Amino acid sequence: MKWKPGRIPDAVLFVIFIISVAFFVAVLLSESPRKAPYFDEKLKASQTMDRAMALIKEERLKLGIPIDPINDPNGTGLIGHQFSPITSERGDLEEKLTSTNPNMAALMVKYLEKLKLKKGDVVAVGWTGSYPGLNLALLSALHSMEIEPIIITSLSSSMWGANDPQLTWLDMERIVQSVLPYRSAAASIGGKDDIGRGLSPQGIELLKEAIERNGVLFLYEEDISKNVEKRLAIYRDKAAGKPIRAYVNIGYGRASLGPLEAIEYIRPGVNRRIKKELLQWKSVAIEMLKDKIPVLNIVDIRMAAARNGLPVAPVPLPRPGEGKLFYEMRYSPLLAGILAVILAAILFGVASFNLTGYLIKRRGES
Secondary structure (H helix, E strand, O other): OOOOOOOOOHHHHHHHHHHHHHHHHHHHHOOEEEEOOOHHHHHHHHHHHHHHHHHHHHHHHHOOOOOOOOOOOOOOOOOOOOOOOOEOOOOOHHHHHHOOOOOHHHHHHHHHHHOOOOOOOEEEEEEEOOOHHHHHHHHHHHHHHOOEEEEEEEOOEOOOOOOEOOEOHHHHHHHOOOOOOOOOOEEEOEOEOOEOEOOOHHHHHHHHHHHHHOOOEEOOOOOHHHHHHHHHHHHHHHHOOOOEEEEEEEOOOHHHHOOHHHHOOOOOEEEOOOOHHHHHOOOHHHHHHHOOOOEEEEOOHHHHHHHOOOOOOOOOOOOOOOOOOOEEEEOOHHHHHHHHHHHHHHHHHHHHHHHHHHHHHHHHHO
16 A cells, blocks of 8 residues: 555555544443433332332231232222212322323422432422322432422322322321321312312211321311412411421322413423513412422323333233333443544544655655
């Protein structure tokens, strides 16, 4: 091969091309699973949720409440009945099944991390009995990150949630105290307008009895604006002067999130700014946004699961610590850096050799 000064031979360019491709393939092959951010907190949260679920299942069986093998194929004990006296509305079974995955707690850690919360921070929480799996997931994440929740529960539940009169969400809170030491500061009946509208008198009485037997403050106010004000007062009182760093809503409680018309303006995930359309309504989430307190809105569970690599209605349940919330496929930055330096050195060497030859030729001609 004759090398003419001033021009790099095609053969040399081809060799450089082959080397570049080989280096590129080497970097691609270096891809391997690596621990995702907040791995330890996520794993602890998932393991805690798994233990809490086991406690609830054990108590459910003691109470003689059967587990439906068709609608609760994993036998979690978190899937309630299709109908019961304390069932407030229709519910999505697939969403309820999806929420029983213990790795849902890792997703909650991811959400809380987006809020930049620190150990000892206080968050206000508003939820219903409709998603006991999500409630457990959030509590497990808060416990793992050592964040203090102030909780208000709307107790009734949609289909397939915590809708057994003997095993409401407040009962579940009490049952898991050994692993999740949190209790609701207050509880309302829930249902339409948060006062049980649409429930039977029997259902309302059963919910009142559940609130009483769990020793939780009963929150009742027919005027929704006054209901919201009472909730805000409870949050402020329980915070005891500490700032509330975020508000977390789970589900579609009227007092917590707002009327159905408002839901499209509070998107799933983290909301930091209030939209002007929300100013015509009143809810805890809306008031928090007015006060520039971020709102984490946990709804549309199937979409959230799909976006984060969690299976929808999985059978069997994944083990704690499985999935891309815990491990991310990454290339080796060290190998990529070394190969980049080598390739740069080769290119520099070829260019320098060629330039030197060109300069020598020019001198000879002059």
